[in-house]
Amino acid sequence: MAVETKIAVAPAKPPVWNDPRYRALFFQVLVLGGVVLLGAYLVGNTMANLERQGIASGFGFLETTAGFSISQTLVEYSEESSYGRAFLVGLLNTMLVSIIGIFFATILGFIIGVARLSRNWLISNLAAVYIEILRNIPLLLQIFFWYFAVLRNVPSPKNSHSMFDSFFLNIRGLYSPAPIFEAGFWLIPVALVAGVIGVVILARWARARQERTGERFPVFWTSLGVLIGLPLLAAIVMGFPLSWNYPELKGFNFVGGMVVIPELVALALALSTYTASFIAEIVRAGITAVSHGQTEAAYSVGLRPGPTLRLVVIPQALRVIIPPLTSQYLNLMKNSSLAAAIAYPDIVLVFAGTVLMQTGQAVEIISITMAVYLTLSLLISAFMNWYNKKMALVER
Amino acid sequence: MKLTKVLLAAAAATTLSTAAVAGTLDDVRGKGFVQCGVSQGLAGFSNPDEQGNWTGIDVDVCRAVAAAVLGDAGKVKFTPLSAKERFTALQSGEVDVLSRNTTWTLVRDSALGLNFAGVNYYDGQGFMVRKDLGVKSALELDGASVCVNIGTTTELNLSDYFRANSMKFNPVVFEKADEVVAAYDSGRCDVYTTDQSGLAAQRIKLKEPNAHMILPEVISKEPLGPVVRHGDDKWLDTVKWTLYAMVEAEELGVTSKNVDQMKGSSSPNVRRLLGVEGDGGKNLGLSVDWAYNVVKQVGNYGESFERHVGVKTSLGLERGQNALWKDGGLQYAMPVR
Numbered sequence: 033m034a035v036e037t038k039i040a041v042a043p044a045k046p047p048v049w050n051d052p053r054y055r056a057l058f059f060q061v062l063v064l065g066g067v068v069l070l071g072a073y074l075v076g077n078t079m080a081n082l083e084r085q086g087i088a089s090g091f092g093f094l095e096t097t098a099g100f101s102i103s104q105t106l107v108e109y110s111e112e113s114s115y116g117r118a119f120l121v122g123l124l125n126t127m128l129v130s131i132i133g134i135f136f137a138t139i140l141g142f143i144i145g146v147a148r149l150s151r152n153w154l155i156s157n158l159a160a161v162y163i164e165i166l167r168n169i170p171l172l173l174q175i176f177f178w179y180f181a182v183l184r185n186v187p188s189p190k191n192s193h194s195m196f197d198s199f200f201l202n203i204r205g206l207y208s209p210a211p212i213f214e215a216g217f218w219l220i221p222v223a224l225v226a227g228v229i230g231v232v233i234l235a236r237w238a239r240a241r242q243e244r245t246g247e248r249f250p251v252f253w254t255s256l257g258v259l260i261g262l263p264l265l266a267a268i269v270m271g272f273p274l275s276w277n278y279p280e281l282k283g284f285n286f287v288g289g290m291v292v293i294p295e296l297v298a299l300a301l302a303l304s305t306y307t308a309s310f311i312a313e314i315v316r317a318g319i320t321a322v323s324h325g326q327t328e329a330a331y332s333v334g335l336r337p338g339p340t341l342r343l344v345v346i347p348q349a350l351r352v353i354i355p356p357l358t359s360q361y362l363n364l365m366k367n368s369s370l371a372a373a374i375a376y377p378d379i380v381l382v383f384a385g386t387v388l389m390q391t392g393q394a395v396e397i398i399s400i401t402m403a404v405y406l407t408l409s410l411l412i413s414a415f416m417n418w419y420n421k422k423m424a425l426v427e428r
Numbered sequence: 429m430k431l432t433k434v435l436l437a438a439a440a441a442t443t444l445s446t447a448a449v450a451g452t453l454d455d456v457r458g459k460g461f462v463q464c465g466v467s468q469g470l471a472g473f474s475n476p477d478e479q480g481n482w483t484g485i486d487v488d489v490c491r492a493v494a495a496a497v498l499g500d501a502g503k504v505k506f507t508p509l510s511a512k513e514r515f516t517a518l519q520s521g522e523v524d525v526l527s528r529n530t531t532w533t534l535v536r537d538s539a540l541g542l543n544f545a546g547v548n549y550y551d552g553q554g555f556m557v558r559k560d561l562g563v564k565s566a567l568e569l570d571g572a573s574v575c576v577n578i579g580t581t582t583e584l585n586l587s588d589y590f591r592a593n594s595m596k597f598n599p600v601v602f603e604k605a606d607e608v609v610a611a612y613d614s615g616r617c618d619v620y621t622t623d624q625s626g627l628a629a630q631r632i633k634l635k636e637p638n639a640h641m642i643l644p645e646v647i648s649k650e651p652l653g654p655v656v657r658h659g660d661d662k663w664l665d666t667v668k669w670t671l672y673a674m675v676e677a678e679e680l681g682v683t684s685k686n687v688d689q690m691k692g693s694s695s696p697n698v699r700r701l702l703g704v705e706g707d708g709g710k711n712l713g714l715s716v717d718w719a720y721n722v723v724k725q726v727g728n729y730g731e732s733f734e735r736h737v738g739v740k741t742s743l744g745l746e747r748g749q750n751a752l753w754k755d756g757g758l759q760y761a762m763p764v765r
């Protein structure tokens with residue numbers, strides 16, 4: 033005892049420059065300082081060079097009138113809008129195609145991944161063929177395929193395929209009626225929100241009750257009823273405050289209604305079918321990673337195959353699936369920048385394209401565009417990490 | 429992919445050495461060839477032929493510069509550039525001169541840090557439509573879908589024109605010219621718009637060129653010419669006077685065929701142009717026979733025009749505005765003296 037204290041109390045105190053803590057700190061400060069200096073030098077050098085070559089710089093251009101139009105705008109935009117507004121339009125278009133792509137890639141990927149593991153020879157081999165073909169052909173070619181080979185086979189506006197005289201499909205896009213919200217419409221979304229809150233509370237209560245008493249409550253069907261019923265009731269009370277603006281052929285094109293442009297369809301199709309082939313492999317790996325003993329154990333306590341998959345296999349497989357799935361989502365989002373090849377007005381085409389060309393401010397615009405992709409990537413990662421934590425094994 | 433290319437170019441622009449900014453003339457002499465930025469294939473202007481040799485009036489400008497500086501019109505290397513890439517490629521020093529049906533505008537001349545060396549083709553923007561559309565004038569195009577190239581003056585003029593005439597249109601904007609043509613040809617758009625010369629050139633690529641027509645309206649001024657970097661006056665002078673030499677040669681009746689006899693001409697203007705008299709070449713920092721080499725190896729402006737875009741070619745363009753000033757056109761060389 034006494035000896036130990038002696039050693040602990042009197043360590044040979046090293047000089048400051050030999051103290052590992054201070055030494056580590058010193059080098060970290062040194063490296064950080066170096067990086068900051070290098071950054072400052074690069075920025076200074078860039079500005080000096082731009083100045084010397086007489087190239088404009090600064091961010092003032094964002095307020096200048098854009099003067100060009102864009103084929104798909106999710107927010108109000110016209111030629112009189114600013115470059116900043118055009119940036120927003122491009123950003124939203126990028127997010128739109130990414131979200132659609134991620135949604136369908138996930139569904140398709142899971143289906144194909146499970147199909148790949150099927151004991152049915154035909155199904156499993158069809159899935160294998162799908163995967164091998166799609167993931168081995170460059171994405172750009174697939175985009176061209178959908179856009180120039182497949183979607184070109186739809187008719188011209190004058191010979192559109194039509195459904196109920198309100199949906200029209202032609203080479204310019206898919207036209208559908210657009211909703212017009214009339215006075216009193218507000219009650220419907222309010223009712224929907226109330227329904228969602230009610231359903232959440234119901235689900236909590238049902239689970240608590242099941243844990244207490246073992247009794248099950250038909251949560252799914254009740255929720256569905258509430259979610260449809262409440263807004264319907266609101267609509268009846270308000271006297272159906274909604275009318276439709278139908279597309280009609282005027283001159284060259286359909287006017288009115290809503291349109292899904294073929295560029296969006298081609299890009300979303302290509303992105304989701306391509307990424308699905310990678311997701312399928314990830315899903316397959318995840319499911320095979322769950323030892324077969326787990327399934328057998330589940331069967332032996334009397335679970336049927338459905339619940340076994342849902343309650344035992346998938347939750348464990350998800351832990352293996354989510355991290356690589358995140359990378360696929362990031363890839364899909366970044367791949368959406370190939371949009372420029374087929375005229376989908378994403379941020380690269382609109383902002384790093386037209387705006388860059390018109391202002392010539394490459395450094396600023398490319399920096400902003402990079403920051404956008406970085407931010408979107410970090411957001412996706414943050415969300416997936418949160419989800420991963422939720423799914424992770426909770427050790428007791 | 430494209431993004432990385434632009435990024436690289438932007439990065440290159442930031443770390444540019446002083447040498448690349450000033451002294452392109454010495455640079456070119458040092459490396460022994462002219463790096464010339466051209467289109468990715470526009471018949472009559474810059475287009476690779478069956479043997480892979482670049483031809484066209486824009487290509488001839490680069491060949492003429494090589495002839496003037498290096499005495500050999502063959503010493504040119506070509507970099508095909510999309511409309512979007514072209515200025516970054518020039519700014520970053522990837523090419524020495526950009527000769528790619530590029531319109532001279534204020535923004536390009538100022539904010540982009542570039543200088544235009546002259547105009548080798550006076551053009552204007554037009555519209556092409558399918559004949560069976562039954563449209564006779566651009567003013568009937570309200571509500572049409574229009575295919576257009578990104579990064580061009582075309583894109584802006586289009587919006588301006590429709591706005592000025594209170595008409596609406598749906599833009600379909602592509603990065604590569606080939607995709608614009610493919611999309612128009614497949615019916616994605618009612619209208620294809622670009623420079624009139626471009627329409628004539630791209631029309632050949634359509635499945636049925638004769639099923640299409642060019643509308644009478646010309647909605648803009650598109651003076652196309654070679655471009656160099658701002659701040660390199662010597663190189664600007666070189667390209668500018670090479671162009672003038674070609675026009676001047678036509679005006680004086682000097683052609684690639686008769687240039688050797690013309691050396692013995694008694695006309696002081698001809699003698700000065702061909703370096704028999706005066707210090708023209710020396711003042712520019714070139715050899716005495718710089719203009720002789722240009723005319724001998726490339727030809728005068730008229731020869732180049734007729735060879736690539738004139739009425740006898742598949743483009744079939746009239747001289748029109750591009751006739752010499754004395755024939756009522758706009759081509760006018762400053763006095764070579």
Ligand SMILES: N[C@@H](CCC(=O)N[C@@H](CS)C(=O)NCC(=O)O)C(=O)O
Nearest residue numbers: 467468469511530531580581605626
């Ligand atoms: N003169 C216009 C348009 C130039 C332009 O790029 N035109 C297109 C359409 S004709 C073109 O040259 N395409 C050929 C290519 O990209 O290779 C400009 O300078 O902005």
